[in-house]
Amino acid sequence: MTAVAAPTALDDLRRALAEVADLQRAAAVLGWDQETCMPPGGVEDRANQLATLLSLAHERFTSPEVARLLDRAETEVAGLAPESDEGSLVRVTRRDVTEASRLPAALVAEQARESARARPVWQEARQRSDWSRFAPAMERMVDLSRRIAEAFGYPDRPYDALIARTEPGLTTARVEGLFAQVREAVVPLLRELETHAERAGDSLMDRPCPEDQQMAFALRTIVNLGYDLERGRQDLSAHPFCISFGPGDVRLTTRLGRTLGESCLYSSIHEAGHALYEQGIPRSLDRTPLWDGASPGIHESQSRLWENLIGRSLPFCEWLVPRLREVFPATLEGADAATFWQAVNRVRPTYIRVDADEVTYNLHILLRFEIENELLEGRLGVADVPEAWAQRLHDYLGLERPGDREGPLQDIHWTDGLGGFVGYTLGNLVSAQLLAAVRRELTDLDGRLARGEFAALLGWLRDRVHRHGRKFTPDELVRRATGQAIVAEPWIAYVREKFGELYRV
C-alpha cells in the first residue's frame, strides 16, 4: 500500500469524472423540467442549454487529461480485485472512454440535431397516421445508426455495435437465439389461451377510477415497496419515466387515466422499480461512471419485476385490493383479490406495445428488433416498414394490418435512432431469473407479499443487483446474482405456469 496521504492519479481521475457526472446530471434536471414544468416558449433556450452541457461533458470525458490519469490509475489499481470499487472504476471508465472516443464529436452532434428535428416530424406523422411523412427522417436515422455502427466497429453485424453500446457483452446472434426461444414458447401458448379467453374476465379494468385520488394512492403504494420520498418525488408527465440526479434525488413521473386499467397504479410501480434500483446504488460510487444501472436491460429487469412478477401476482393482489377498495370503493365493488388478479393479467393481442400483457409483450419487441436488423443490413427499405410490420403482427399476434399510427409510428424511440428496444425483452428474461433465485433463497415469498412485507425482497435485490451499480456487464451481474448468464428458460417457465393457472389449461 502506498502512503495514505499521497494524492493519487485515481483521486484526480475521480475529480475529473465527478465534474462530468455533474454536467450529465444537470442535463438530466433540465430534461426532467422540460417534461414536467417548462412553458412552451422555453424550447429553444433549453435545446441550447442541453447541447452545451452534453458536449462539454463529452469534451471533458474524452480529454487528454482523463486519458493520462486513466493510464496512471491503471497502474495504481493493478493489484486490486476486479470487483473492488477502485478496480471496477478504472476498468469501466477505460471501456467508456474507449467507446466514446470511437465516435467523432461531429457524428454525436449530428445525431442529437437530427433527433431533435425528427421529434416534431414524428409527432405530426403519427397524428396523421402517415408513415410516408416520417420516412425521410427515418431514412436519416437509419443512415446515422449505420454510420455510428461503422465508426464504433462490430465483429459480425451492424446491430452488434448498437447492442455493445448499451448491453456490453451481448451480440445480435445471442439476442436472436433468446428471441427464438421466446417466440417458440409464446406463439403456441397464446393460441391456447385464446381458445379459453372466457376464463379470464377483465371488465373490472374498464370501470371508471376517480383521477384525483390516483397519484396519492400510487405514491402510498410505492412507498410501501420501499421508495424513499426523502430522496424522491412523483410528478405528472405525458410519458412516465424515472430519472436520477444523484443518490439523494431519484424522481419518477406518471400519468392518469379514466379507468382502473388506465390508472397510474401499475405505471407508478413500474417506474418505482427503476427508482428503487437507483436509490439502492451506494453513495461510495457517486459521481463516477459506476453510479448508474448496469444497462437498460438490467434496469428494465427491476421495473418489470416489481410491476409484473410481483405487482401482478396473486399474493400481491391480496395485499393490494383491500387498500385499493378503501380509496376507490365504487370501482372495486364486488371484486375480490382473485377477480382483480385475473383482470390485471388479461392476455389479449394488442396493437400498442405499452398496453401489451406479459405473454405478448416480447413479440412486440421481436418484430421491432427484426425490422431494425433488416433496415441496418439493407434487406428492407424504409418505405416497406409498414408492410413488414403488418406481416409480423399477423404471424406473431394474429392481428390484421393496423393504421400507421397504431403500427410503426406508435413509439418515439426511432427518433433517437435504432437499437432502443432490445433492453425491454432482456429485462423481462432477467426479471424471471432473479425471481427464481429469490424463491430459492428467500422463504415464504408469497406470504410476505400477501402481508405487504417487501423489505426482504428489496434487501435481496439491493445485495445482488443494486449495490453493484455499473460495475459488471449484464451477463456478469446476472451470473453473480443467479448463478447463470442471461437465459430464456426461467421466463418461459414463469409465463407457462402463471398463465396456465390463470386460464386453467
Added chain:
Amino acid sequence: MTAVAAPTALDDLRRALAEVADLQRAAAVLGWDQETCMPPGGVEDRANQLATLLSLAHERFTSPEVARLLDRAETEVAGLAPESDEGSLVRVTRRDVTEASRLPAALVAEQARESARARPVWQEARQRSDWSRFAPAMERMVDLSRRIAEAFGYPDRPYDALIARTEPGLTTARVEGLFAQVREAVVPLLRELETHAERAGDSLMDRPCPEDQQMAFALRTIVNLGYDLERGRQDLSAHPFCISFGPGDVRLTTRLGRTLGESCLYSSIHEAGHALYEQGIPRSLDRTPLWDGASPGIHESQSRLWENLIGRSLPFCEWLVPRLREVFPATLEGADAATFWQAVNRVRPTYIRVDADEVTYNLHILLRFEIENELLEGRLGVADVPEAWAQRLHDYLGLERPGDREGPLQDIHWTDGLGGFVGYTLGNLVSAQLLAAVRRELTDLDGRLARGEFAALLGWLRDRVHRHGRKFTPDELVRRATGQAIVAEPWIAYVREKFGELYRV
C-alpha cells in the same frame, strides 16, 4: 466595413459567451428546482452540481480564449456607438471579465458549495429561532465575503467591492448618503403617522381569504399586467422569487396565506414586476452578458413599481377591488376601493421586512446594511448580530427585541453571503424616479390604471428600461430614462404626498 461573409472575432466571442450563459442558466434551473421541487435528500448532490456548473462558467468566462477574442473584438467595434448592441457587448464583457478574473475559480466554487450547505442550516436555525445554530455558517459567509472583497479590491471600504459587483458605479459612501436622506425623512414621518394610526383602518387585511383561489386570481391579475404565460409559469415556494432561463422561460414563485393581507396577490405582483422586466429584454441580446437586468437595484425598481407605486395606488385599487370581490365575496364584503386602498397601505412598524409597508421598508434595509458593514470591517462579531439588530430595531422602528426567527434569521440572503440587501432601497428610490418621469410623459396614467389599461405604462418601461438589458450602469440607465442619476428626493416626495393624503396630515 469588412466583407459580410468573413467570420469576426465578435462572432466567436458571442459563441464563447453563449456557452457561459447556458451554464449559468442551467445552474438557474437547478436553483429553481431546489426551491420548488427538490426532495430534502438532494441537497448534497445539488451543491456539487451547482459548484461544477458555476466554476466551469467562471473558468470559461475568464479563459485565455475569451481574453484573446475580446482584444480583437474591441478593435472591431471601435467605430460603433457605445450604446449599440455590439459596442455595449464588448464594453460590458470587458468589465465583467476584468472583475471575474480577480476572483479565483476555487473561491467561486467554495462560495457556491457553502451557500448550498448553509441553506438547510439556516432553515433549521430559523425553525428553532436560534441564531447560534446558524452562526458557524454565518462566520463562513462573512469570511467568504471578506475574501471576495479582498480578491476583488476596493478603493476605500470592503463593502465597496460588494456593491461594485452588483451595482457598478455606486459606492458605500454614496449609498450611505442616500440612506441618510431617507432616514431623516422617514423617521419623523413615521412618528407623525403613528399619532394618527386610527385614520387608516386596516382590519380588512386580517379577514380570511380562501387559499385555493389565491394563486389562480394572482395569475389572472399579473397576466392582465402583461406577464406572458407562454414564456412563464407560477409555482409555490417558501420564499417568492423570479428567475429566468432565457427570454422564453421567465418563472415566478409565490406563497399563500390565510388572510387577505397574507394572500399571495401582492407578492405575485412584485415578482411579476421582475418577470415583466426579463420578458422585455430583447432576444437579440440573448446568451450574452447583456441579457439580464441592469442590476439588482434596477430589477427591484420594476418589482416595487408594480407592487407599490402602481399596485397600492387608489386607481389600481378601483380596478382591482371589483375583480377581487367576484372571487372572494365574503372577504371583500362591505369594502370599497377606498377602504381597500387604506388597508393595503397601513403603516405599522413590523419585525418582518417582507411584511413592511412602504414607509418603514427602507429602515429594515438600512439596519442590515449597517450590520453587514460592521461585520465586514470587524467592528461586530457574528455572535453579537442579534444584539446589534435589536438596538437598531428600537432606534429606527421603536420595536422591542424580537426572537431570532423574527430577527436576523428572517431572511435567506446571508446564506449567499453579504451585500444582497442594498438593491431593495435603490429599487425603491428608482421606482419613484421612474414613476415621476412616466407621469410627465404619459397622459392620464391614473385613468388608465383605473380602467385596467397597463399597456402604455409597460410600453414606456419596455422602451426606457427593459430593452436595454444590461447595457448601462444603474446611474446611466436612470439618467437616460429620467434625466437624472439615482437620487432620493422623488421617493421622499412620493411617500410624503401619498401617506399625507392617506392619513390626512
